[in-house]
Amino acid sequence: MCGIVGIVSTEPVNQQIYDSLLLLQHRGQDSTGIATADGAQFHIHKGRGQVREAFRTRDMRALLGTMGLGHVRYATKGDAANEREAQPFYVNAPYGIILIHNGNLTNTRELADDLFHKDRRHMNSASDTEMLLNVLATELQGEVSGSLDLDPDQVFNAVRNVHERVEGSYAAIAMIAGHGLLAFRDPYGIRPLVLGRRTAGLVGDEWIVASESLVLENGDYEIVREIAPGEAVFVTMQGEMYSRQCAANPRLVPCSFEYVYLARPDSIMNGISVYEARLRMGDRLADTVARYAPLGDIDVVMPIPDSSRPAAMQVARKLGVEYREGFYKNRYVGRTFIMPGQAQRKKSVRQKLNAMGSEFKGKNILIVDDSIVRGTTSKEIVEMARAAGANKVTFTSAAPPVRFPHVYGINMPTRAELIAHGRKIPEIAAELGADHMIYQEVEDLQAAITEGTSIEQLDLSCFTGEYVTGTVTEEYLDWVERTQLS
Ligand SMILES: O=P(O)(O)OC[C@H]1O[C@H](OP(=O)(O)OP(=O)(O)O)[C@H](O)[C@@H]1O
Numbered sequence: 001m002c003g004i005v006g007i008v009s010t011e012p013v014n015q016q017i018y019d020s021l022l023l024l025q026h027r028g029q030d031s032t033g034i035a036t037a038d039g040a041q042f043h044i045h046k047g048r049g050q051v052r053e054a055f056r057t058r059d060m061r062a063l064l065g066t067m068g069l070g071h072v073r074y075a076t077k078g079d080a081a082n083e084r085e086a087q088p089f090y091v092n093a094p095y096g097i098i099l100i101h102n103g104n105l106t107n108t109r110e111l112a113d114d115l116f117h118k119d120r121r122h123m124n125s126a127s128d129t130e131m132l133l134n135v136l137a138t139e140l141q142g143e144v145s146g147s148l149d150l151d152p153d154q155v156f157n158a159v160r161n162v163h164e165r166v167e168g169s170y171a172a173i174a175m176i177a178g179h180g181l182l183a184f185r186d187p188y189g190i191r192p193l194v195l196g197r198r199t200a201g202l203v204g205d206e207w208i209v210a211s212e213s214l215v216l217e218n219g220d221y222e223i224v225r226e227i228a229p230g231e232a233v234f235v236t237m238q239g240e241m242y243s244r245q246c247a248a249n250p251r252l253v254p255c256s257f258e259y260v261y262l263a264r265p266d267s268i269m270n271g272i273s274v275y276e277a278r279l280r281m282g283d284r285l286a287d288t289v290a291r292y293a294p295l296g297d298i299d300v301v302m303p304i305p306d307s308s309r310p311a312a313m314q315v316a317r318k319l320g321v322e323y324r325e326g327f328y329k330n331r332y333v334g335r336t337f338i339m340p341g342q343a344q345r346k347k348s349v350r351q352k353l354n355a356m357g358s359e360f361k362g363k364n365i366l367i368v369d370d371s372i373v374r375g376t377t378s379k380e381i382v383e384m385a386r387a388a389g390a391n392k393v394t395f396t397s398a399a400p401p402v403r404f405p406h407v408y409g410i411n412m413p414t415r416a417e418l419i420a421h422g423r424k425i426p427e428i429a430a431e432l433g434a435d436h437m438i439y440q441e442v443e444d445l446q447a448a449i450t451e452g453t454s455i456e457q458l459d460l461s462c463f464t465g466e467y468v469t470g471t472v473t474e475e476y477l478d479w480v481e482r483t484q485l486s
């Protein structure tokens with residue numbers, strides 16, 4: 001997923017970008033970077049780890065200028081630990097472009113070939129973002145050759161061509177040196193991007209684009225709208241905003257996993273409150289639990305902090321069972337699912353969560369998590385609950401079984417690592433050591449997210465195996481399994 005933000009202001013933007021990245025930290029912990037534009041001069045600083053680790057005061061001081069962008073990375077392509085793949089990426093022609101990206105491209109084999117053989121461009125990393133930037137640069141070069149001026153229409157034509165060449169998911173923000181800030185979203189709007197404005201007295205408007213609305217709210221920006229699927233927005237350095245639909249057949253198919261786990265609950269995404277969607281997931285899960293005959297008595301409902309809390313609260317309320325917090329969370333350990341490497345994830349679950357004996361002894365516990373992916377968390381949790389003296393442990397998930405790879409910006413690329421792949425639900429329960437196992441139904445998840453909106457389709461590929469972009473074939477998934485991150 002990754003978190004992205006871009007700002008065109010009338011004042012220095014370094015601190016605002018930094019603060020925005022802190023608010024987006026839950027979207028990526030591998031590395032981070034900020035770039036600013038001081039006139040036509042770019043300044044960049046990137047570093048490994050979280051925002052607080054990567055920027056020192058002197059790095060911040062060097063980030064001069066009134067236009068800028070920032071990124072927190074959760075790697076889906078290339079190497080999470082490789083600083084060369086930290087974003088933003090830079091190319092020096094045309095004009096000088098710096099780009100950040102949330103998403104994952106699915107035709108990188110073809111792109112690598114075309115960029116090398118046709119466009120004569122050199123990729124210096126395994127990052128798909130470097131490819132996206134180079135496709136944009138090539139297309140912009142084609143539009144502007146012969147003139148030094150840059151017209152927003154030329155930028156939009158270049159984005160239209162990017163849509164033709166690139167497949168997969170991308171919400172991207174780019175700065176074009178001396179000209180302005182460009183933001184665009186793939187034709188299905190799989191990954192989020194929201195536009196905001198703040199009126200800066202007599203000096204004009206300030207503009208912001210970010211992955212999540214909470215960043216706008218926090219900076220006192222008015223939410224203008226979501227950038228539409230396939231749309232591009234260009235804001236000049238003087239604060240004039242232009243926009244155009246650049247895709248031939250745009251259609252909103254947002255990623256359901258944002259609502260399940262990725263996004264912060266206080267964000268509103270595609271007009272849907274993430275928190276309320278999670279409450280509705282809890283409501284519907286409670287109905288499924290109530291239908292499950294062999295369950296018997298439940299003494300307490302318990303969340304696995306943090307992300308499952310809203311759903312667990314609703315499950316308890318609807319079932320009329322007491323809600324208790326039996327797991328204490330160490331706030332100094334980050335999100336475990338988005339850490340690179342299984343060994344680190346496993347170790348961190350133990351460091352992060354601890355069971356409080358008094359809440360478990362002799363009780364029948366219904367545990368709610370937002371999702372079960374590799375089973376790293378749930379396996380440890382069941383063990384902890386048993387060790388703390390629980391009688392029966394029922395494990396429930398507010399999302400359906402994750403049985404297929406997610407290829408649009410969440411790192412779950414191989415089928416073998418998914419605990420639900422090729423297993424029936426009782427087999428998963430046995431694998432986790434739980435007495436019972438209950439999952440949300442796919443239709444219920446879809447309804448919980450889209451209720452009250454006009455959204456007709458969601459990307460539910462990791463639950464259904466149906467991919468909205470054409471290039472995701474069996475052959476592609478096999479290739480991803482052989483070559484990607486674990
Ligand atoms: O089955 P798994 O592979 O373990 O993945 C699923 C778990 O990972 C996430 O928690 P995480 O600790 O990342 O973040 P949270 O604190 O927001 O719940 C998610 O909320 C589940 O608990």
Ligand SMILES: NC(=O)CC[C@H](N)C(=O)O
Pocket residue numbers: 001002073074075076077078085101102103104105127128129409410
């Ligand atoms: N999660 C993301 O959005 C990742 C962006 C990009 N694919 C990378 O690996 O850096």
Ligand SMILES: [Mg+2]
Pocket residue numbers: 304305306307308369370377
């Ligand atoms: Mg969790």
